[in-house]
Amino acid sequence: xxxxxxxxxxxxxxxxxxxxxxxxxxxxxxxxxxxxxxxxxxxxxxxxxxxxxxxxxxxxxxxxxxxxxxxxxxxxxxxxxxxxxxxxxxxxxxxxxxxxxxxxxxxxxxxxxxxxxxxxxxxxxxxxxxxxxxxxxxxxxxxxxxxxxxxxxxxxxxxxxxxxxxxxxxxxxxxxxxxxxxxxxxxxxxxxxxxxxxxxxxxxxxxxxxxxxxxxxxxxxx
Ligand code: SF4
Numbered sequence: 001x002x003x004x005x006x007x008x009x010x011x012x013x014x015x016x017x018x019x020x021x022x023x024x025x026x027x028x029x030x031x032x033x034x035x036x037x038x039x040x041x042x043x044x045x046x047x048x049x050x051x052x053x054x055x056x057x058x059x060x061x062x063x064x065x066x067x068x069x070x071x072x073x074x075x076x077x078x079x080x081x082x083x084x085x086x087x088x089x090x091x092x093x094x095x096x097x098x099x100x101x102x103x104x105x106x107x108x109x110x111x112x113x114x115x116x117x118x119x120x121x122x123x124x125x126x127x128x129x130x131x132x133x134x135x136x137x138x139x140x141x142x143x144x145x146x147x148x149x150x151x152x153x154x155x156x157x158x159x160x161x162x163x164x165x166x167x168x169x170x171x172x173x174x175x176x177x178x179x180x181x182x183x184x185x186x187x188x189x190x191x192x193x194x195x196x197x198x199x200x201x202x203x204x205x206x207x208x209x210x211x212x213x214x215x216x217x218x219x220x221x222x
Contacts, residue, residue, distance in 0.1 A: 002055065002086050003083075004081050004084075005053060005081065007028050007076070009027050011025050016151065017149045017179060017207070024072045024100075025066045026074060027063075027073050028076065029074070030045070031075065031076045031077065032076040033106055034135055035131070035132070037129060038153070038186070059091075063091070063097065069096055070097075070100065085112060089115050092119045095118055101119065104132075105135075105136045109121055109123070121149070122148070125163075127152060127162050129155035133162075145176065148177075149176060150177070151207070152179070157187075160187075160191075179207040184212055185217075189206060193206060
């Protein structure tokens, strides 16, 4: 039986990507294999972060008790948990659930693509300002599936230029949904829109991280 380190579980609205604004049941796992400059969940990645150990059955039971159909597995980096594929596979057998895995782009997704069609991945591309760009697994962007989502969190103009370069190189906008969002307080949304207009970036969406507008940007459990 798998055991998972869970630092938070709660129901809120999905703040980003395809199901933004819909209710979602969040399971946040401890630990991350990256250390982004702008990380807003650093507390969850600390070695001494308080967590509970839950089995697959306990996680599934919690999700079912919430009666919410969107499930977001997040972190930290959820895919570095031991036995995570087994958990995702188990959850995917319940076809009433829609499972979204938020992953940081540094874990190869190949081995996950054969799980059920109610499982999707929201994959970050970590831009230069994050300090983690060299950790990206570029195969993820070559192999991106049409049901998945690619997300760029931009901090400055250089990040915007890199975003466009990566979208063009891998034709991401032709293959799947692509979102750009502003690193909170680092760049104005209007500057992103201007860049999109100037560069004729059709089929790319500006994403407002809506949970940060509803609650304090540092609030946990939302
Ligand atoms: S990948 Fe996410 S959780 Fe990990 S350090 Fe970066 S922002 Fe934080």
